[in-house]
Amino acid sequence: MSDYNFAYLDEQTKRMIRRAILKGLAVPGYQVPFASREMPMPYGWGTGGVQVSAATLTPEDTLKVIDQGADDTTNAVSIRKFFERTAGVATTEETAKASVIQTRHRIPEAELSEDQILVYQVPIPEPLRFLEPRETETRKMHALQEYGLMHVKLYEDISQHGAIATAYAYPVKVEGRYVMDPSPIPKFDNPKMEMAAIQLFGAGREQRIYAVPPYTKVVSLDFEDYPFEASKADHPCDLCGAEDSYLDEVILDDAGNRMFVCSDTDYCRSRREAGHSGRLGEEAA
Amino acid sequence: MYVAVKGGEQAIDNAHAWLAEERRGDTSVAELSLAQIREQLALAVNRVMAEGSLYDPDLAALAIKQSRGDLIEAIFLIRAYRTTLPRFGYTQPVDTGAMACDRRISATFKDAPGGQVLGPTFDYTHRLLDFKLAADGEVPAAPEAEPRREPTPHITEFLQGEDIIEREPASDAEPGDLTREPMAFPAGRAVRLQSLTRGDEGFILGMAYSTQRGYARNHAFVGELRIGTVPVEMEIPELGFAIEIGEIELTECETVNQFKGSKTVPPQFTRGYGLVFGQSERKSIAMALVDRALRWEELGEDNVGAAAQDEEFVLSHADNIQATGFLEHIKLPHYVDFQSELELVRKLRREAAELAENLAAQEAAE
Numbered sequence: 107m108s109d110y111n112f113a114y115l116d117e118q119t120k121r122m123i124r125r126a127i128l129k130g131l132a133v134p135g136y137q138v139p140f141a142s143r144e145m146p147m148p149y150g151w152g153t154g155g156v157q158v159s160a161a162t163l164t165p166e167d168t169l170k171v172i173d174q175g176a177d178d179t180t181n182a183v184s185i186r187k188f189f190e191r192t193a194g195v196a197t198t199e200e201t202a203k204a205s206v207i208q209t210r211h212r213i214p215e216a217e218l219s220e221d222q223i224l225v226y227q228v229p230i231p232e233p234l235r236f237l238e239p240r241e242t243e244t245r246k247m248h249a250l251q252e253y254g255l256m257h258v259k260l261y262e263d264i265s266q267h268g269a270i271a272t273a274y275a276y277p278v279k280v281e282g283r284y285v286m287d288p289s290p291i292p293k294f295d296n297p298k299m300e301m302a303a304i305q306l307f308g309a310g311r312e313q314r315i316y317a318v319p320p321y322t323k324v325v326s327l328d329f330e331d332y333p334f335e336a337s338k339a340d341h342p343c344d345l346c347g348a349e350d351s352y353l354d355e356v357i358l359d360d361a362g363n364r365m366f367v368c369s370d371t372d373y374c375r376s377r378r379e380a381g382h383s384g385r386l387g388e389e390a391a
Numbered sequence: 392m393y394v395a396v397k398g399g400e401q402a403i404d405n406a407h408a409w410l411a412e413e414r415r416g417d418t419s420v421a422e423l424s425l426a427q428i429r430e431q432l433a434l435a436v437n438r439v440m441a442e443g444s445l446y447d448p449d450l451a452a453l454a455i456k457q458s459r460g461d462l463i464e465a466i467f468l469i470r471a472y473r474t475t476l477p478r479f480g481y482t483q484p485v486d487t488g489a490m491a492c493d494r495r496i497s498a499t500f501k502d503a504p505g506g507q508v509l510g511p512t513f514d515y516t517h518r519l520l521d522f523k524l525a526a527d528g529e530v531p532a533a534p535e536a537e538p539r540r541e542p543t544p545h546i547t548e549f550l551q552g553e554d555i556i557e558r559e560p561a562s563d564a565e566p567g568d569l570t571r572e573p574m575a576f577p578a579g580r581a582v583r584l585q586s587l588t589r590g591d592e593g594f595i596l597g598m599a600y601s602t603q604r605g606y607a608r609n610h611a612f613v614g615e616l617r618i619g620t621v622p623v624e625m626e627i628p629e630l631g632f633a634i635e636i637g638e639i640e641l642t643e644c645e646t647v648n649q650f651k652g653s654k655t656v657p658p659q660f661t662r663g664y665g666l667v668f669g670q671s672e673r674k675s676i677a678m679a680l681v682d683r684a685l686r687w688e689e690l691g692e693d694n695v696g697a698a699a700q701d702e703e704f705v706l707s708h709a710d711n712i713q714a715t716g717f718l719e720h721i722k723l724p725h726y727v728d729f730q731s732e733l734e735l736v737r738k739l740r741r742e743a744a745e746l747a748e749n750l751a752a753q754e755a756a757e
Contacts, residue, residue: 110475119474139573144470149713150720174727181723183399211727229717240703242576267739268746273731292731311713313573337734355730369727 113160113193119143123161123315127306130317135280136248137231137314145310152185152210154308155227158315159189159208162223162306168196170204175212175352175369182210201372211274213295215351215373218303220320226289228309231316233277233287253285256327264332276334279325280318288324294338294352299324341366346377347384414459428452437640437669438462442711443469444570444589445476446639446668463591463711470712478571483624483633487643487666488545491538492619494670497546499612499647505543510618511670546615547645547662556647556660557690576703583685583706587678588667590709598684598699598709599677607684607697611663614647618670642667644675648683653691661690681705 111117126140145153163169169189173182177199185208186197198204201216210227218224230236234244237255247253256277263271270276276293280286288296289307299305305318318324328334339353344365351373353366365386368374378387415422429436429452439451443466451469458464494510497503550556566581569589578586587595602609620640624633644665652658663683665675684699694700708714 114475116475116477139575141571141573143474144467144712145474146471148467148719149716150718151716151723153716174724178399179724180399180403183403187400210723211725229720241707242703268742269735269739271735271739273735274728290725290728292727294731311717337731337738339730339734352727353730354726355733369730 110192112165113163113189114145115143115157115160120161123157126315127158127161127317130306130315131304131319134318134322135284135286135316137316139313140315142310142313147184147188149311150229151181152208152227153310154312154315155208155210155225156185156188156308157310158225158306158308159206160193162206162225163189163193163195165193165195167205168198168203170198170201170207172207172212172214173210174354175214176371178371199372200376211290212352212369213291213298215368215370218301220302222303224303224305226305226307228287228289228307228314231287231307231309231312231314233285248284251283256285260327260329264329270328270332277327279327281323285327286316292338292352293326293334294336296324296326296334297336339366342384343368343374344384344386346374346382346387348374348377348382414457423456425449425452425456428455434670435462437671438592438674439465439469441668441671441674442466442589442591443473445469445473463715467712467715480625482636483626485621485623485639485641487617487621487641488543490543490617490619490621490641490643492543492617494619495543495615495617497613497615499546499614503546503549505541506539508539543617545645547647550614550647550660554659557650557662559662574706576706578702578706580682580686583702584664584666584678584682586706586709587665587681591711591714592674592677594709594711595677595681596673598705599680601697602680602684602699607687607695607700609648609663609680609683611646611648611680611683613676614645616642616644616672616676618642618672640669642669642671642675644679646676646679646683650690656691661686
């Protein structure tokens with residue numbers, strides 16, 4: 107049981123996954139079916155992302171794993187450990203130093219570069235799934251570019267709530283063709299998806315891989331009179347004072363006191379190291 | 392004061408150490424051996440092999456021990472291990488007609504060539520707790536007899552002679568492989584059967600039961616249920632012929648179902664098929680019923696909208712490793728998404744309140 111192949115998967119399986127990745131890059135936003143394997147962590151824990159990372163990593167890579175933007179959340183720790191053990195690659199918490207970043211639910215705040223790959227863990231790859239449960243139907247809808255149902259849903263949101271009531275996993279259109287689920291990132295992150303790095307999406311249980319090549323047009327769906335709005339908590343970070351980062355709300359006591367802190371732990375740490383400080387920065391340090 | 396939660400790694404290690412201790416339980420009680428599990432919890436071992444899609448009683452016993460008896464967890468361990476095994480090739484189809492049967496019964500005929508062989512069954516036991524077992528599990532040896540020498544042909548063959556049951560269309564087409572190709576719909580019967588045989592026993596049972604209660608009823612007779620061992624043969628390229636590489640225990644169920652006939656086919660009986668690793672009676676019968684329900688289209692029956700007729704529904708939700716993973720993953724941190732929902736709901740409430748205020752002000756002004 108001790109000698110696993112580099113990054114756990116055998117070379118045949120990795121080749122199969124790489125083919126799916128290449129196809130995904132060639133047809134941005136299209137969900138490529140792939141023969142997902144059972145991994146030693148449960149479906150729902152990032153098996154798709156793990157398989158994509160396993161097929162992407164080389165021994166020279168430096169890996170960063172985040173969950174909710176943080177390097178030290180339990181599942182991020184667990185996945186990082188998995189690759190340390192099975193691939194022996196270097197790992198880092200610094201966004202800039204990583205060549206492969208596996209993420210769940212966030213895009214790092216720091217801008218990514220051309221020599222980086224961002225791997226997303228995806229629970230439900232199909233943006234139309236909650237409008238139409240059948241895969242046979244949704245595949246047809248993508249093929250025919252029949253996205254009217256999605257626009258009706260967004261319109262109904264506006265007529266009911268006065269706004270589009272989707273806060274995360276906000277659907278995007280990639281390069282003017284496929285409507286794509288950006289994975290459950292907060293819609294705050296959507297505009298970052300037009301980036302220099304390669305973005306790969308892995309959905310293990312649903313057996314799908316898709317991709318967004320560098321500098322690809324990624325447009326969040328909206329209406330002219332109700333334009334898309336990337337929102338976040340209306341505060342600066344209480345630790346580092348950042349006003350441009352996505353914030354977590356932390357409950358401090360039962361008197362309703364709370365603080366807001368960067369969800370991207372590396373971003374927050376590097377800002378504090380550079381001398382920035384927020385409302386509670388001194389106390390917390 | 393809040394300090395960013397650190398030490399996830401240590402917490403995980405500690406949790407695992409505690410888990411290992413809990414798994415062992417009271418150390419003054421003797422530890423379970425794998426042989427004990429394999430021999431005395433054989434039906435649990437069978438279920439783990441069937442749904443883990445890996446025939447290895449010792450590994451299944453290990454998985455049950457490691458998972459503290461949580462069979463879905465054990466199945467998961469086997470599936471994950473299975474991923475690491477190289478695929479050397481495919482065996483020849485097993486010949487269940489040549490099975491060395493421990494048990495073989497037919498509900499459709501009083502007797503048949505090969506006989507009704509009850510074998511080791513719970514069927515006619517009275518479900519009374521046997522308190523003697525609590526003190527002493529030793530049992531006298533069961534009576535033995537010479538095995539029957541005559542062949543035990545499939546019951547459906549007798550019906551086929553009369554053409555009163557549908558003929559299985561022969562095909563040399565390469566069957567799909569659920570574990571090597573992504574599922575696509577329509578999946579076809581071979582892949583469907585693969586999915587059902589490794590599907591969750593409880594789910595398949597529930598689906599089968601729903602057909603019996605009228606959701607796509609296809610009244611099934613158990614034409615035959617047989618349990619026993621079959622040899623597994625594989626063609627070795629260097630040899631150029633097939634040799635026996637081992638033996639596996641299987642449970643096979645063939646149901647005989649009613650069929651009214653269609654425009655092109657006169658009335659005849661139809662079939663449902665179940666085949667499962669080990670002694671897995673409930674599962675194989677349930678599998679046969681669900682298989683039959685899923686065949687509505689090829690048999691020209693109506694789709695009455697029942698869940699058990701819906702291939703995409705049944706196959707997409709039968710796998711307990713997929714299901715349990717996705718179900719349980721909602722306990723992982725989701726606070727980033729929850730935060731975005733919080734902001735959104737607060738904003739919508741603020742806007743609703745403003746709107747109400749404006750309306751009230753307007754009314755007051757009028």
